[in-house]
Amino acid sequence: MQILDGKALSKKIEEQVTADSKKLKQETGRVPGLAVILVGNDPASQAYVGMKKKACDRAHFYSVTHEMPEDISQDAIEKTIEMMNDNPNIDGILIQLPLPSQIDTTRLLELVAPNKDVDGFHPYNVGRLTTGLDGFVPCTPLGVMRLLEEYDIDVQGKNAVVVGASNIVGKPMASLLLNANATVEVTHIYTDDLKKHTLNADIVLVGAGVIDLITKDMVKKGAVIIDIGINRASNGKLVGDVDFENVAPKSSYITPVPGGVGPMTIAMLLSNTLKAAQSHA
Ligand code: GUN
Numbered sequence: 001m002q003i004l005d006g007k008a009l010s011k012k013i014e015e016q017v018t019a020d021s022k023k024l025k026q027e028t029g030r031v032p033g034l035a036v037i038l039v040g041n042d043p044a045s046q047a048y049v050g051m052k053k054k055a056c057d058r059a060h061f062y063s064v065t066h067e068m069p070e071d072i073s074q075d076a077i078e079k080t081i082e083m084m085n086d087n088p089n090i091d092g093i094l095i096q097l098p099l100p101s102q103i104d105t106t107r108l109l110e111l112v113a114p115n116k117d118v119d120g121f122h123p124y125n126v127g128r129l130t131t132g133l134d135g136f137v138p139c140t141p142l143g144v145m146r147l148l149e150e151y152d153i154d155v156q157g158k159n160a161v162v163v164g165a166s167n168i169v170g171k172p173m174a175s176l177l178l179n180a181n182a183t184v185e186v187t188h189i190y191t192d193d194l195k196k197h198t199l200n201a202d203i204v205l206v207g208a209g210v211i212d213l214i215t216k217d218m219v220k221k222g223a224v225i226i227d228i229g230i231n232r233a234s235n236g237k238l239v240g241d242v243d244f245e246n247v248a249p250k251s252s253y254i255t256p257v258p259g260g261v262g263p264m265t266i267a268m269l270l271s272n273t274l275k276a277a278q279s280h281a
Contacts, residue, residue: 001248001249001250001251001252001253001254002151002252002253002254003253003254003255003256004147004148004150004151004226004253004254004255004256004260005259005260006143006147006255006259006260006261006262006263006264007258007259007260007263009146009147009150009263009264009267010143010263010264010266010267011263013146013264013267013268013270013271014055014058014059014267014270017059017267017270017271017274018058018059018060020274021059021060021061021274021277022060024274024277024278024281027281028281030277030280030281031060031061031062031089031277032059032061032062032091032092032273032274032276032277033061033062033063033064033087033089033090033091033092033273033277034052034056034061034062034063034064034090034091034092034093034094034118034269034273035063035064035065035066035084035087035090035092035093035094036049036052036053036063036064036065036066036094036095036096037065037066037068037077037080037081037093037094037095037096038065038066038067038068038096039067039068039069039070039072039077039096039099039100039103040068040069040070040099040100041070042098045096045097045098048096049065049096051266052094052266052269053065055266055267055269055270056270056273059270059274061270061273062089064090066080068080070100071100071102072100072103073102074102074103074104074107074108077095077103077108078107078108078111081093081095081108081111081112082111084116085111085112085113085116088280090116091116091118091273091276091277091280092116092117092118092269092272092273092276092277093112093113093116093117093118094118094119094269095108095109095112095119095121097168109121109122109123110122110123114135114136115276115279115280116276117136118136118139118269118272118273118275118276119136119138119139119269119272120135120136120137120138120139120142120172120272121138121167121168122136125137126167126172129172129175129176129179130175132179136272136275136276137172137176137268137272138168138169138172139264139265139266139268139269139272140168140169140173140207140228140261140264140265140268141169141172141173141175141176142172142176142268142271142272143261143264143265143267143268144173144176144205144226144228144261144264145176145177145180146264146267146268147226147255147260147261147264148224148226151253153203153224153253155177155180155181155182155203156180156181156182157181157182157183158182158183158202158203159182159183159185159200159201159202159203160177160182160183160184160185160201160202160203160205161184161185161187161197161198161200161201161203161204161205162174162177162184162185162186162187162205162206162207163187163188163194163198163204163205163206163207163208163213163214163241164187164188164206164207164208164209164228165186165187165188166207169207169228170186170188170207171186173205173207173228174186177203177205182203185197185201189208194213194218195217195218198214198218198219199218199219199220200220201219201220201223202220202223202224203223203224203225203226204219204223204224204225204226205226205228206225206226206227206228206229206240206241206242207228207229207241208229208241209229209230209231209241210229210231210241211229211231211233211239211241212241212242212243213229213241213242214227214241214242214243214247215243215246215247216243216246216247216249216250219247219250219251221250222250222251222252223250223251223252224251224252224253224254225242225247225248225251225253225254225255226254226255226260226261227240227241227242227244227254227255227256227257227260227261228240228241228261229241229242229257230257230258230262238257238258239257240255240256240257240260242254242257244256244257
């Protein structure tokens with residue numbers, strides 16, 4: 001069993017992004033800029049946005065966070081997005097999700113200029129991903145693919161089972177795997193007998209937000225296990241969706257939580273923001 005070390009790889013990627021960003025500045029005078037919209041007081045969202053801002057600082061990017069109260073109007077957020085769309089110093093726009101219930105999230109995501117959509121959530125970029133065209137790809141599944149590549153784990157012809165069908169993780173994860181010629185199954189909350197599917201998987205990728213959803217009886221010996229869950233256990237520790245202790249010995253490769261997929265998400269956000277800045281230079 002080998003640990004897929006997302007922390008180490010993300011550091012390496014951040015160093016490369018920082019070097020490429022410096023080069024961009026020397027050649028064009030352009031500094032990559034990220035605008036983040038954070039609504040309300042959700043502690044997890046605040047923590048994620050804090051980490052994204054710190055990563056921008058480490059890479060010498062310009063970043064600005066628009067913090068808005070929980071009861072903000074749709075119109076006010078839309079005006080902010082339009083302002084960021086028109087701001088030449090901003091290359092990437094990220095709306096931290098989830099948003100409060102009075103807000104129409106889809107409408108906001110569709111308002112972000114597709115060439116500043118560093119989260120890859122605009123239907124334009126979603127469409128480009130499913131058709132295998134270049135565009136912005138959501139950071140978490142992109143980070144998973146990068147981690148698999150780093151360890152020379154070839155997905156072509158493999159049975160990949162994605163657990164969780166969210167727009168942020170599961171669906172784009174499935175598209176990327178399919179584009180890389182894996183045989184892909186997407187399971188979700190309505191799937192009957194999850195174990196029947198995961199037992200057949202060469203690669204299990206789980207992002208469901210359920211502690212210990214994947215147990216050792218559910219995975220094939222030698223499977224690759226990618227844990228995309230982040231949950232707070234009752235003892236306060238961060239844990240994933242996989243019973244790591246018991247599943248790890250059965251796997252060939254496995255991501256830890258923390259230190260697996262999480263840091264890769266942040267690294268891919270920097271990488272996507274640099275890509276946007278390069279295209280705007
Ligand atoms: N909420 C949970 N994951 C994400 C993400 O990757 N991007 C944004 N914007 N919000 C999220």
